[in-house]
Amino acid sequence: MIRLTPPSPSLFRPRFPFKYSPFRRFSSLPSLRFPASAAPTMNWSTSVLTTASSDTEPTILITFDTAKYIFNAGENSNRAFLQSRNNWKRARGFFLTQTGTQRANGIPGLLMSLAESPINKLDIVGPPGLSHFIASMRMYTYRDTMPINTIETTWDMPSSSNPDAIYQDDNITVYSFPVLPALDNLSPLMDNSGPLPEPPTDTMTIDSNANSSLKRKRESTPILPQKRRLLDLGKRKVSESLHEAISDPEFVPEQLEGVLADEWRKFMIDTMFPRPKPEEHKNNSPQKKSRKGMRDSVIQKAPVASVSAPPADSPSKDGSAPPESIENINNDYRRSRPRVPFRFHLKLPKHTLTTAGTPSSPTAPTLAYIVVGPRVRGKFDVQKAEELGIYGKNRALLTRGQTVTFQVTIDGKKVERTVKPEEIIGKSEVPGVVIILDVPSPNHISSLQSSFEGSPFFRRFRSKEPEDLSEYAVRTIYHMCGKGVVDDPRYAEFMNGFGPHAHHIVSAREYLSNPITFTSSAFNQLRLNQLDPVIFPVPHYSLKALKDIASIPNLPPNTIPMISNQVIQMRPPAPPAMEPTAEENDRFHPVILSGVPLELSEGAQKRFKDAHKNVDAFISEGKLWESKGADVGILPLGTGSALPSKYRNVSSTLIQIPNWGNILLDAGEGTWGQLIRHFGEDDTSSPNVWKVLRDLKCIFISHMHGDHHMGLSQILAKRRQLDPPPTEPLYLVSLRGVHLYLREISEIQDLGLDDPSGNGVITIMSEALHWKKHSSYQTTGMWQVGGDEPWTEINRSRRLASGLCTTLGLESLDTVDVYHRARCYGCVIKHKDGWSLVFSGDTQPTDNLVWAGRNATVLIHEATMADDQEELARKKAHSTFGQAIGIGRKMRAENILLTHFSARYPKMPPSIITSPKEAKSSGRKEPIVALAFDHAALTIGSLWKLNYYLPALEQSFRDLAEEGDDEENEALELEGAAMDVDIA
Template structure:
């Protein structure tokens, strides 16, 4: 059984370290930061047959990619999944409940124990036929805490009742008594009692064991198949399987899966509205870490032990000893002695054979270690485990007896600032044997190459067409510091690079996987200078000439807001693709600040690649973040908001902090989700300063100007929390307008599968931008955005997919154009393209008289007509330059065609997309 560990992605502007452990029939993933899903698409690695995910922290840097990966796993029919992480993992997962729902895949979360003293006989946090995984808590040395075996984070946790509020009463936000919680009953039993069913629940008052049970219920609601899987595991622990039972169970499970697959697929939004348990939409109980702190600065190390491979069966000796074929030989391979009767010279004699007589020595299990050490203060807790625990010390020992039990092959060191050069950590690394390979991830010592090289290569080529619009992603192949300048490091130290593999059996040193070099055309092309083919050069020159000719003959006057910049960071729909990230659009208003419209997973990485992290540059990403005044999130679907927490976490780290607040305009469900995440990571939501994050409710800024929220139906606010006050949000809305020089910032109700708002931004200077978010064609946006300078509208599907667009509550490209024309928009920017069109919507335009032409010829022809642009990731356009895209379409299509051809030749993505026919009447 050969197996390996590899680096899917490393520390960079847009990724965090992610380690894969691969067996023939199973994979295990350690950490899933933002863009993990997209990193799989870029590489030839895949996540099929994944059985477990392990988190070293619950902070965004290690977990931001978890919800997107979970949804992808479920859609790809991963049969079941274990998720193991430090205390807070269940809280993290339960916070995703309003946008993650999959009914087929069981997901079993486990929180690692968090004891103050290293254990000499730890229990594995995960074990199957391939891996046995142990966890070591890593905490700062300044922490002082006591954790009992009955802690909620303990695997042998006893139930703790909620704290007394006069005889164990649970109180709603209004203060009324609704239930008594007897300590001898589980929360689930109480929730099903007639007493409780007559009253609503306020989960935020739950604590201890009942709070953890509530989180379990939320996870089971997100993944309904989980409950049956947990019950099955509990039974398996009580009794061993009888012969043949496992086979029978596989048949039974296969039949059960078939029934599940034959069911009509549910709309997750319908499910949440009709099947959610009481209290599902209320805020989770406050999370408190076992050490009593709410802000988690703790991590976990993992020791993953591979299988012990039995020695070779000596068939010749077995024949010599006359061991019968069949069950007796199988028993020997299973480590059992056997006794049988043989005929020796006509005499029946009884012979006993022990396994070691017939089977060679077994191979010592290979071991890999993932050590996540955020700060130098965390070093003592890690080193203490290996020095004070008789069990863990074996992994660092060079004694022959210990090396016969385990052999460590590779250690992945995830080092925060100041850790790698700390003498204590260097000594810790040197204590391992010479056979150990040390793979180091450290922001100061690792370079920052481009991660998504396929998209970057195409962007590099497009920069030859228009370098002002098509920006080459920022990167650096030179680290800030030289790792060789650190004295005393062990000899087998390598910097962590993406797509580096370390074979565990048979063992080998870390090496770059061949496909990574083959697929990376960006870095060589950038270094050597990109040469366009004659055909491409001609195509680009023709497009430039058309632009120049239009400028020369056009009398189109400059319009208000012409210097406002629009940066399309993510232009895909639902899931990221190789060439498009999910939703995110930045509006940069000179002299005032920035607005971000939606913020899908990986938006921070897109910003960092676009603007760069070089603090000496006047236009770096930190400046953009410091000047970010408004973050508008349209709705609860994950592709529009899963990047918000990471963005807020980065903003919280700014030093010095911003001088003005950030106004977060969105619906209640997303505000609650972020408030729940704030229990495990400070996102700046509760800063009592003038530069914190300000809560603004989208319905409070409704374009019709109502003074109250709707009281019923789909658009009701959904809660009674004090921060929902409509007047407070209206006041903050006025403050937001003053900060950005706006006449108004209004929200518009859209038609989607869930509560969704668009936005209309109107400046004091006479320009306006209308944003559709996700929607079917709606009149309300036409009325609210009438005469908009720019309409940014989704165009998820082609016109021949109108019925599918209706079912999924999206617009076709033709419908988006019709909305823009009815609105009398001066410019239309189309975005949010289906993953079916990962590169460019290759479309033909059919006019009313049946003539076919490309978009630019039909839309741009007269000076006073609307300009239509198609959005691409990392395009940076001023309002005055949007029209150029129409004339670049032929060149863009040819560039994408060449990219697809080159990808296919190198075993990459093939061109499977169809032309989009657009009916323009």
């Protein structure tokens, strides 16, 4: 499929050189400078947004003044854009080399942000499974401002000597081909004598004699039969065949096969990303209203399960009514929700892998991309045109490459003259080419070599012949190499086959340093480390690679490691350089490289000293009280809401129970990277991230909003890679929508669900563990389960929960229905050692939590808004700081840890000061109130310290603000992109 858009002018905007930075000492690249004489038309570049590091995977950008193209989007891509201040708003397309967690887990977060930009359409190109991957997000991803078009390739090598482009617009032409592992590693489904079997295509229809079984048969002609004509269902189109299948009352999407299965997935994507017709916004004429109101019989309203008012028996044990605003909120939300297709909430048709390797594994097939830039025509010779008598229309025709014949008068006689374009127009510039290669293992090298050598077309890109070099200028090749690839002599030979002017940018973990990605957060942590090095440890990093890439023999001379914020100008050509704004924003590495301790302001030094004195005095006066579970660890990994920021990742909190194991409360995107930065990957030290992952016994996901679970699949994928495998299971407690999403993703990448060993991922339904111990699920209203699959059965979940409690030494783990804009559960964890922990999830203030978590040792409660934003909190079904503390007081909690702060407070949330008057009138001990910060290594016994550190923390952030960090304004601009929308 080719995308054509009208050309638009491109303006070159030069940047100014930035001062020298110590950061360049380990980047070994100069700061980027643009020549003042650069041509103002069709200048473009390629750059590295992120490379392989503890918390990122390689993401490559190709940038024109009017468009941006993104190649791969691993976790934290969204946050990396914020950190680098790179602009994503002109994005036109994503191109994925694989569809698993490693290369694509950042897609949903980026889509939510991009939808707030003025983007008319976004194309996503990728290998088989792409549409299944995108459609699996349907329960939590919806934006009606940006339609998505998926372009799914096959695993077949293009056989034509002039293959079609997989994508084309006015800037770039993109070709792709598969990079396959050696044949002995492929599935028995493959015929070793030929290419991978071709996936079903649109020339496949339903056999009219076997409708009940949806049997497939191929048409003998590529022309679509009349049976396949499209029906317009509102803004979504389906074929008559799919319409017929959907119309069956017994219709089950999972039974669809072939082209109908593909069409259903596309139908789901169209539902997730509909685009209103322009005329619908122009006026409200009856004609427009009637067109807007049209619906086909197969479309129904979204079930009200996640938006209706809470059932009468759910509010609280004392019979009090739910908050008055709940029903109004849900009524407003219901009106804003999309209408979804019949059976939208059932499992997608099964996606079958055609190879033995799943994404992110060494045996996975990948896609390679060849990106050809624009061919800029030569200069028009005006003087010669005048001499030949060429004017007006003929000049335009010659400019378009057409030969013109016209009459001129010479010595009074009319003479016919023919002029070819090359006679009047200078030689066109050779178009620049960028190549992106993903090579997971040495077993892929032979396939990669043969793809270039065996194709007359692709051979021209890996050539040193003058005629090929004059046709394409390959200037940048990105090599994403798995273990052992770049060391293989065959790969060096392959790299040397390209022209002498190509820059080889290599991502191979053993040859890369591991600097901090999110330097703003790390710089703040570096400051706070002087306040308390235990609570505020410096994130793990390394500025030196394990191996020097220069030690590999026979590599091309233009080979360098891939570094984040590395830029190569394609037109006008320039060697690799560092993006100067990235260096300007980085205050962490210069301090580290200088070897000089970080200097604090006089105000910060005083506040830090005062904090230390107050803590020491509190201890010496004997006020410290050792509560039960004092050594239980509480590690906030993400304390922001909706969107990540430079200082706060999205929701996740790790609970470490000594001698028992770990519990993870929510898992927003980037949780895995936060774990690595905190614990490190060195398996010779303890603790390390692999031990923490092995000791992870339970994950609780509160609800379907993406910022609470989009990092879950990455964690499960990493757990699957543990060697030796875990000897105990991981229990996942959540709603049906989360479990369904994981089961669909598992058809693309193995996540360990239903492992026959019994030590994989064991799913438990949140509804089965309800604190009121209902004997059965609710079947109507807000809290209905939404499905009846065998794995949702209530007694199964309760039986498995018993094993969970035994594993972690718990008396109980109960879920609590709370009030949010989607069905959401908090949880109450009670341990045999006498301590208890309550987690609120996202919620308005609710007495349910009070009754279920009475006398909690710790309450971890969302505090999204400040007290002066109570009305906004009500509309978004969140809590203010004061409301969260009020719930803790009513609960008689000993400690309250506030988290999930709005992007309005990217650094320091508003201070919380307990009122002495209120404490006195309450007649009871006031709880300790603390604010959560990413990477704060807390225990139940150390929460009290944060109260004494509060003035010092405020001063530290105040100093950052004075140094010119304007993230608060950036966060407010992005607030509309909040991920609090789902259609589950």
